[in-house]
Amino acid sequence: MLSTMQDAPLSIAQLLRHGASVHGASEVVTWTESGPRRVSYADVGKRCAQLAHALRGLGVEGDERVATFMWNNSEHLEAYLAIPSMGAVLHTLNIRLFPEQLIHVANHAEDRVIIVDPSLIPLLSPQLPSLTTVKHIVVTGSSTAGLEAPEGVQVHTYEGLIADQPTEFDWPEVDELSAAAMCYTSGTTGDPKGVVYSHRSIYLHSMQVCMSDGPNLAQGDRALAVVPQFHAMSWGLPYAAFMIGASLIMPDRFLQPAPLAAIIASEKPTFAAAVPTIWQGLHLYLEQNPQDISSMREVLIGGSAVPPALMHAFEADHNVSVLHAWGMTETSPLGSVARPPAGVTGDAMWKYRYSQGRFPASVEARLIDDDGKVVAHDGVSVGELEVRGPWITGSYYGVDAEDKFNDGWLKTGDVGSITADGFLSLSDRSKDIIKSGGEWISSVDLENAVMGHPDVTEAAVIGVPDEKWDERPLVAVVLRAGSETTMSELQQYLSDKVAKWQLPENWAVVQEVPKTSVGKFDKKRLRADYHEGGLEVTRL
Incomplete structure (x- = not known):
């Protein structure tokens, strides 16, 4: 029938x-040297x-x-x-x-x-x-x-x-x-x-961008699309905005903190989207140049994990809620959005918001362990994330990449756990996880912990060879201008935030963490800098 x-x-x-x-x-609205067009x-x-x-x-x-x-x-x-x-x-x-x-x-x-x-x-x-x-x-x-x-x-x-x-x-x-x-x-x-x-995939994805359990873009919104249109289709914002009638604010090439602050002052966006480094830069700028940005009810952050300290800073200092999301070019990119379940408050609410979020009905997710078996969604068991759905790619254009797919599921390369109520928490990329003495150390968790220190503006963690433990973490940090914080003090700061065996003994101060073409930390370049002797490493 x-x-x-x-x-x-x-x-x-x-x-x-x-x-x-x-x-x-x-x-x-397009921002120009002479103002809005x-x-x-x-x-x-x-x-x-x-x-x-x-x-x-x-x-x-x-x-x-x-x-x-x-x-x-x-x-x-x-x-x-x-x-x-x-x-x-x-x-x-x-x-x-x-x-x-x-x-x-x-x-x-x-x-x-x-x-x-x-x-x-x-x-x-x-x-x-x-x-x-x-x-x-x-x-x-x-x-x-x-x-x-x-x-x-x-x-x-x-x-x-x-x-x-x-x-x-x-x-x-x-x-x-x-x-x-x-x-x-x-x-x-x-x-x-x-x-x-x-x-079809773009149309369905646009509907999800407008869903209340997703980014919740609405007709009355003015959406500041900082995430580039060349990066995963600007996270679907242009198409969703035309679908729902939200106005768009386009920054053109003016992506530095000062012009972004000017755009916000002029155009009063209610919603915005960008990778964490954009918002970190804006937060530091606003500390020196205070301005009301509370027209934005929410900023959507994806591309890499959001440091909890940044989420709290935006809420406390600017009255702006940070909405954490996960996705990839291969997922159009919306995969999950961290809206806590209704009625959850306090510390439990923040735990949900720190996660990468809950999968919508259209995105199926599973975790696969090293033996190729599906692991439980219990919030504890860890595996590589695989996903499938109507806006998730089933192949790559013109190339054979069978190793990236598993019986109709996309292998994301992300490692983490999923709770029984469908919330994803990523511990790392599979290639970035640090394997030390037979145990796994999450570089993402360490980065978030280090960036909680008030004198740290950026931190990236990579695994480096160790004769005894195979690998140990190395932390590359960017310190706030004028800071006299020592690496020993940073290590001490972490002592009650991570397990003792996870405490990094390798540290390097850098002017800037290298970035990929879409603003993520480029750990491949960081590893190359280390192996080529380009990092001045302090071993504690």
């Missing part, structure tokens, strides 16, 4: 039509139609890839909506990839067109001769900013390209399972791997 329900495709075009009409008065969702819809006509005029047909090399801004939002809606595939290029990685992903995806912001031309231009499939470069704004392209590649201005195009487009009805967008992993080990999102 079949249902009587209509089979209506879930598509980006439907999100575009709905947002531009029903929520036409909502706006996308505003475009209504109704006008975004018109400009999307113009962009689609322009891309057709450049010969983009079918599922050809159109790439973006851009900051978060209104033109990037237009590309997010127009390219998939016309049936092509959006490819967000990570502006922070190493040149050889950028060349690899653009060629591997077979990008035909690249839309680039003028300020990013110096990063893109040297790589253009190595891009084998690109035929057109579109520079946002009204000037090509002196860009010289290789022979056979045409350069256009964005505004000039769309200026005379119609403001309506006959959006095709696409198969909801067809490709809408693609994003490559950050490539900390090996070449970046491509994840291709479908219209």
